[in-house]
Amino acid sequence: MAIRDDFEVVAGQVRTVVQRFALGLLVIAAFGIMLVGKADTVLVEHARVLALDVASPVLEAIARPAAYANRAIADLREFASLREENARLREENTRLLAWQTAARRLENENEGLRSLAKFREGPEASFITARLVGDNVSAYMRGALLNVGRRVGVAPGQAVVTGEGLAGRIAEVGENSSRVLFVTDVNSRLPVLIERTRERAILAGDNSPRLRLNLVQGVAGVQTGDRIVTSGHGGSFPVGIPVGEVVETSEGSIRVRPFTDFSRLEFVRVVDYGVTGLVGPGAPSSPPAPPGGTAVRSR
Amino acid sequence: MRTDGTLALLDRWGRAALPGTVLLFFVLLTLAPLRAPYISDALPLLPALVVFQFSLATPERLPGPLLLALGVLLDLLLGGPGAPVGISALGFVLIRAAVVANRRYLVGVPFLFQWIGFCIVCWGFVALVWAFTTLWTWAPIDPVPAMLQYVVVIVIYPLLAPLLARVRARDPLNIPELSRGGARTGETTP
Numbered sequence: 001m002a003i004r005d006d007f008e009v010v011a012g013q014v015r016t017v018v019q020r021f022a023l024g025l026l027v028i029a030a031f032g033i034m035l036v037g038k039a040d041t042v043l044v045e046h047a048r049v050l051a052l053d054v055a056s057p058v059l060e061a062i063a064r065p066a067a068y069a070n071r072a073i074a075d076l077r078e079f080a081s082l083r084e085e086n087a088r089l090r091e092e093n094t095r096l097l098a099w100q101t102a103a104r105r106l107e108n109e110n111e112g113l114r115s116l117a118k119f120r121e122g123p124e125a126s127f128i129t130a131r132l133v134g135d136n137v138s139a140y141m142r143g144a145l146l147n148v149g150r151r152v153g154v155a156p157g158q159a160v161v162t163g164e165g166l167a168g169r170i171a172e173v174g175e176n177s178s179r180v181l182f183v184t185d186v187n188s189r190l191p192v193l194i195e196r197t198r199e200r201a202i203l204a205g206d207n208s209p210r211l212r213l214n215l216v217q218g219v220a221g222v223q224t225g226d227r228i229v230t231s232g233h234g235g236s237f238p239v240g241i242p243v244g245e246v247v248e249t250s251e252g253s254i255r256v257r258p259f260t261d262f263s264r265l266e267f268v269r270v271v272d273y274g275v276t277g278l279v280g281p282g283a284p285s286s287p288p289a290p291p292g293g294t295a296v297r298s299r
Numbered sequence: 300m301r302t303d304g305t306l307a308l309l310d311r312w313g314r315a316a317l318p319g320t321v322l323l324f325f326v327l328l329t330l331a332p333l334r335a336p337y338i339s340d341a342l343p344l345l346p347a348l349v350v351f352q353f354s355l356a357t358p359e360r361l362p363g364p365l366l367l368a369l370g371v372l373l374d375l376l377l378g379g380p381g382a383p384v385g386i387s388a389l390g391f392v393l394i395r396a397a398v399v400a401n402r403r404y405l406v407g408v409p410f411l412f413q414w415i416g417f418c419i420v421c422w423g424f425v426a427l428v429w430a431f432t433t434l435w436t437w438a439p440i441d442p443v444p445a446m447l448q449y450v451v452v453i454v455i456y457p458l459l460a461p462l463l464a465r466v467r468a469r470d471p472l473n474i475p476e477l478s479r480g481g482a483r484t485g486e487t488t489p
Contacts, residue, residue, distance in 0.1 A: 026363045026392040033371055033385035038435075044375075044384055051375040055327060062331040134330035138377055138448075140432050140440060145330065186438065207441060 049174040052145065056177035059133040060147055067266055074264070125238050128152055128270040133177070142185040142207055142262070143168070148270065149176040159230070159271040165242040165259035166190075166230060167268055180268070183211060183243065183258055191233040192243055194226050203228060203243060203256060211244060213254040222249055228256055238273050318353040318361045319369070321463070325349045326373045344452045345459070346373060347424050350391045351417050352463040354398035355405055366391040383435040390424045397423070410457075417456050425449045 018025070037044045078085065113119075128148055136143030148154050150173050160167045160180045168182040181188055188205040192213075199222075202214045213228070226246040232239035248255035325345045346369070353361045370388025377387075397420050398405060405416045429445045 022363055023392070023396045026367055027389060029367055030370070030385045030389035030392060033367075033388065034383045034435075037384035047384075048375050051372060055330070055376055058327055059330055062327065066331055134376075136330065136377060138444075140382060140445075141377075186440070207444065 045172065048179075049172055052172065052177045052179060053149070053174040056133055056145060056147055056174070059145060060131070063131070063133045070264075070266075126272045128154060128272060130154075130178075130268055130270055132265050132268065136179060140186075140207070142182040142205065143171065144180045144182070144265065144268075146178045146180060146268065146270070147176070149174045149178050151175055153272055154178050154270055155272075158273065159237045159241060160268050161241055161271055162260050162265065162268050164261065165244065166237075167260045167262070167265065169237075170270065178270075182262060183260075184209060184262065190243065191231045191237075192228050193231040193240075194222060194246075195229050196223075196226050197221055200231060200233070201228075209257070209262075210247070211256040211258060213246070213256050215254070222246060222254055224249055238271060241271075315360055318349075318357055319365050322346060322349050322353070322361070322366075322369055323372075326369055326376070329373065330376055344421065344425070344448055345455070346387070347390065347394060347421055348417070348452055348456060348459060349463060350394045351398060351420055352460050354395040355402075355413065356464055358395060358399050361395065363392055363395060366395055383431055386428050386431045386435075389431075390427055393427070394420055394424055410461075413460070414456060417460075418453055421449060421452060 130146040130148040132144050133147045134145030136145060146154075146160075154170055154173050156170050156173055158170045160169060166183060168180045168185070168188065170178050171181040172179040182205070183190055183203065184205040184207065186205055186207045188203075190203040192201050192203045193199065194201060199215065204212045204214055206212060213222070215222070224246050228243045228245065230237045230239060230241045230243060242259055244256040244258040246254060247257045325348075329346060350361070350366060367388045370391040371385055373387045374382070374384045398416075401416070405413055425445050425448065429440065429442055433440050
């Protein structure tokens with residue numbers, strides 16, 4: 001009996017101490033978690049992926065009605081400007097038809113020249129279509145969560161594209177979910193080419209809607225309206241995915257507007273390019289299928 | 300000892316779990332692709348609002364460890380590579396502490412005062428998170444999106460807070476000491 005009383009007294013004292021210092025303990029715990037996160041990035045990575053996998057079904061359930069609502073709002077807003085939109089599209093259509101003719105002619109010519117030169121194309125890319133189940137947009141990051149993961153072949157570093165152009169790259173992959181880092185994120189660095197001059201550059205995000213172009217060889221002849229495409233340097237991205245166009249050139253800073261409209265993303269495609277990350281020259285890769293109609297003969 | 304029926308038990312459990320569940324829901328909602336036009340860049344800090352409002356109404360049902368866990372969850376889900384994990388947890392815990400310490404000025408006062416209180420507390424939260432993230436990543440981070448976020452959540456507060464405040468028991472004397480605020484016995488009874 002006495003022992004039990006003693007125990008209760010001690011337990012009561014412990015409880016009082018814990019209650020008195022509850023705030024301090026919680027603050028210390030929060031700092032502890034932050035320090036552990038800083039020291040052991042692998043552990044945090046695992047925790048992130050786990051949280052992602054657990055949350056993504058719930059998010060997917062929320063995402064569907066949200067997508068409906070977003071679409072309804074967008075429809076309403078477009079309804080107001082239907083006439084102008086129609087005129088603009090008609091004009092664009094005539095322009096694109098002209099481009100299509102040019103593209104067909106060039107494609108034929110290109111094919112012929114490639115077969116003459118026995119040109120071997122890079123590895124064939126395959127696509128994984130994914131739905132955006134979560135936004136990862138905060139004051140400190142630009143990204144999104146996808147409902148595809150390792151199970152269907154998504155791997156870190158793969159390119160994420162939309163119909164308009166490059167959206168970002170895969171940063172983290174769970175079993176059935178993955179996280180995209182948009183090109184506009186402050187951590188994003190992308191090797192690119194200026195399409196017109198074939199000049200190499202690095203495209204950097206800074207969390208704003210515009211991207212910053214850092215030229216490797218100095219500012220030489222970059223003009224407003226120049227298209228920026230991926231250069232494929234680094235290996236994991238295909239060459240020539242459109243990224244954006246130059247909208248502002250002033251001393252020391254060139255601003256690029258991405259083609260992708262990040263506020264309207266619903267579906268994206270993850271490009272599985274067969275190689276991820278830096279790959280040495282002797283790496284095994286399946287020989288690509290020769291372009292249609294041309295046989296590349298190997299001796 | 301009073302014996303409880305199943306319904307009463309369910310009722311008690313439901314009451315106890317409600318604030319935590321609502322907070323979890325808002326944590327997940329922060330990630331949902333809801334794109335309000337023009338503010339798509341800066342998602343409102345709804346979890347911070349929920350923590351403030353429930354700390355005001357029923358702090359005993361939103362204990363510190365739970366806030367810590369949900370804050371870490373938010374950081375894990377939302378944070379990019381390199382962002383500090385646990386900063387939201389720290390912010391939540393401090394919001395609760397600030398509210399509980401200043402109950403005298405926040406409970407049983409006109410709504411405007413609660414709003415002003417939220418403006419001050421939320422400012423502290425935003426500043427804390429911004430400063431920590433900047434120091435942690437050692438990179439200059441544009442404070443404008445964080446400010447925008449702050450303004451949006453301040454504007455949203457009057458819309459959401461009365462709804463969340465309904466978890467509070469009707470009679471301020473019929474609730475645990477911690478939630479009672481400055482009310483004394485006989486103060487509110489006619």
